[in-house]
Amino acid sequence: MKKFDPHALRREFPIFNRKIFGKPLTYLDSAASAQKPRILLESLKSFFENHYANIHRGVYLLSFEATEMYEAARNKVAQYLGTQNPKEIVFVRGATEGINLVATCFGKTFVHEGDEILISHLEHHSNIVPWQMMVEERGAHLKVIPINQNGDLDLEAYQKLLTKKTRMVAVTHVSNALGTVNPIRTLSDLAHKRGAKILVDGAQALAHAPTNVCELDCDFYVFSGHKLYGPNGIGAVYGKKELWEKLPPYQGGGDMIESVTFEKTTYAHVPQKFEAGTPNIAGAIGLGAVIDFLKTLDWESIKIHEKNMVDLILKGLAEFPQVKLIGMPTQRMGVVSFVIDAIHPHDIGTILDREGIAIRAGHHCAQPLMDFFKIPATVRASVGIYTTPEDIQTFIVGIKKVLEVFKL
Amino acid sequence: MSDLEDLYQELILDHSRHPRNFGHIEKPTCEAQGYNPLCGDKINLSIKIQDGVINDVKFEGSGCAISTAAASMLTEEMKGKKINEVDPIFQAFHSLVTGSDKKTDIDLGKLASMEGVKEFPMRVKCATLSWHTLKAALEKKEEIVSTE
Numbered sequence A: 001m002k003k004f005d006p007h008a009l010r011r012e013f014p015i016f017n018r019k020i021f022g023k024p025l026t027y028l029d030s031a032a033s034a035q036k037p038r039i040l041l042e043s044l045k046s047f048f049e050n051h052y053a054n055i056h057r058g059v060y061l062l063s064f065e066a067t068e069m070y071e072a073a074r075n076k077v078a079q080y081l082g083t084q085n086p087k088e089i090v091f092v093r094g095a096t097e098g099i100n101l102v103a104t105c106f107g108k109t110f111v112h113e114g115d116e117i118l119i120s121h122l123e124h125h126s127n128i129v130p131w132q133m134m135v136e137e138r139g140a141h142l143k144v145i146p147i148n149q150n151g152d153l154d155l156e157a158y159q160k161l162l163t164k165k166t167r168m169v170a171v172t173h174v175s176n177a178l179g180t181v182n183p184i185r186t187l188s189d190l191a192h193k194r195g196a197k198i199l200v201d202g203a204q205a206l207a208h209a210p211t212n213v214c215e216l217d218c219d220f221y222v223f224s225g226h227k228l229y230g231p232n233g234i235g236a237v238y239g240k241k242e243l244w245e246k247l248p249p250y251q252g253g254g255d256m257i258e259s260v261t262f263e264k265t266t267y268a269h270v271p272q273k274f275e276a277g278t279p280n281i282a283g284a285i286g287l288g289a290v291i292d293f294l295k296t297l298d299w300e301s302i303k304i305h306e307k308n309m310v311d312l313i314l315k316g317l318a319e320f321p322q323v324k325l326i327g328m329p330t331q332r333m334g335v336v337s338f339v340i341d342a343i344h345p346h347d348i349g350t351i352l353d354r355e356g357i358a359i360r361a362g363h364h365c366a367q368p369l370m371d372f373f374k375i376p377a378t379v380r381a382s383v384g385i386y387t388t389p390e391d392i393q394t395f396i397v398g399i400k401k402v403l404e405v406f407k408l
Numbered sequence B: 001m002s003d004l005e006d007l008y009q010e011l012i013l014d015h016s017r018h019p020r021n022f023g024h025i026e027k028p029t030c031e032a033q034g035y036n037p038l039c040g041d042k043i044n045l046s047i048k049i050q051d052g053v054i055n056d057v058k059f060e061g062s063g064c065a066i067s068t069a070a071a072s073m074l075t076e077e078m079k080g081k082k083i084n085e086v087d088p089i090f091q092a093f094h095s096l097v098t099g100s101d102k103k104t105d106i107d108l109g110k111l112a113s114m115e116g117v118k119e120f121p122m123r124v125k126c127a128t129l130s131w132h133t134l135k136a137a138l139e140k141k142e143e144i145v146s147t148e
């Protein structure tokens, strides 16, 4: 394992050679999408130059190689998530498609009139809307676990909301808007005691530390490759094997069948059953290459480093009385959200952009959460493995500039 | 002046902090809502029309400095204008904030201060949200207009 050095690691990400309005790039929007390591670009180039063909179809060498590489990527994802069985991994376009897949298929089998699905007030729209659509169709109900002003889940309320009728608890591992880390193992133990299943949205969490789905004891875990320094258009769903086997297919088409006649079709086994059509072959292979790269990193040091970067942001912002932090979660990962009195987040975003600083300004696809704090939007700064103390300094100077422009 | 100082000049900051004609007209002739899903900017524009002339126009809502200032200036500039003057003024304003070199001899008044937006293509929608809403209101569109 290489000793962790954020400056050295940063050199593995070619985008940092880019100048923005003549200034070095200060990228504090990894929570929206992470930048790409050189190894990803090289793996994609090599795949297209040497091995490209469709998978699971041809008898010729290229197709054989592409299939092997695609399935090897599935193996890598499985191992990275802490399961030994690659058949528990279904490739999808990303977290959004993963949640839609589970909501749709799980709903068809397990959700009936009067049943309940539990989500939390912290969720991204992609972990709200698919469940809303499903409960509407099934005549079931959506219940919401409340949060407190810090942005932590109310665990007492959670226990009360869990009933015999609860079929599924769908919660985020880490909140994309506040950085709250949810106590997943506690949530899943309680859910299971009630006979409910649990889906964990790992879109944010996985980028900040490897995880282990067995230790979390979750039934489903979804993530997007692009937030994990990988390609976009690829992601995966982990699901427990016995659950996958009970679910009906998601989409119909090629690759998901065993045999087709006009009278009757029998379906392929898991995971192919859920991967209709030609998948994002290169995306999966690129994701596998990135996971190989991530596995060489010293994550204990990275976790400390990222926490230090978040603390530097909090300390820097504390110098400005005009800045109000949104959410003070007990356990935080990767993200700081704030507002400045009398300056709209988009104006802050525009001024910082001219300094080469990329942050996110908006509702972060979490409008119910914004409503909870009675704000339309926040500014969000988020860190990644390549974030340096200099980035944070530049950002804090940028905030000073914002206040100057607005004469505050 | 730097791009930023030009964009956030005194007049614009003033209108964003102290928007003029902020509120809702009782019994308006027409009104419309505008929404920018990207920013979450929301605006309601209510209008009183008499004999083809905009007698009064008010707005309410929340948004960034650019969209608030643009809406505020719009209400000031549109009062007393004939309905058939709206389109050409909007065209001229649109050319101004997008930096298109279409020549017009229309006097934009205070709206001319928004020229700085042309250096910030991502913010053009903020500047034009109230205008799209105005047009929707005049066409008496019931549905919410969206910038997307």
Ligand SMILES: Cc1ncc(COP(=O)(O)O)c(C=O)c1O
Binding pocket: A031, A032, A093, A094, A095, A096, A097, A124, A126, A127, A172, A174, A175, A176, A201, A203, A204, A224, A226, A365
């Ligand atoms: C917590 C969380 N869940 C889900 C998503 C959706 O991910 P994607 O847009 O990659 O499908 C995101 C990304 O914005 C997220 O932050």
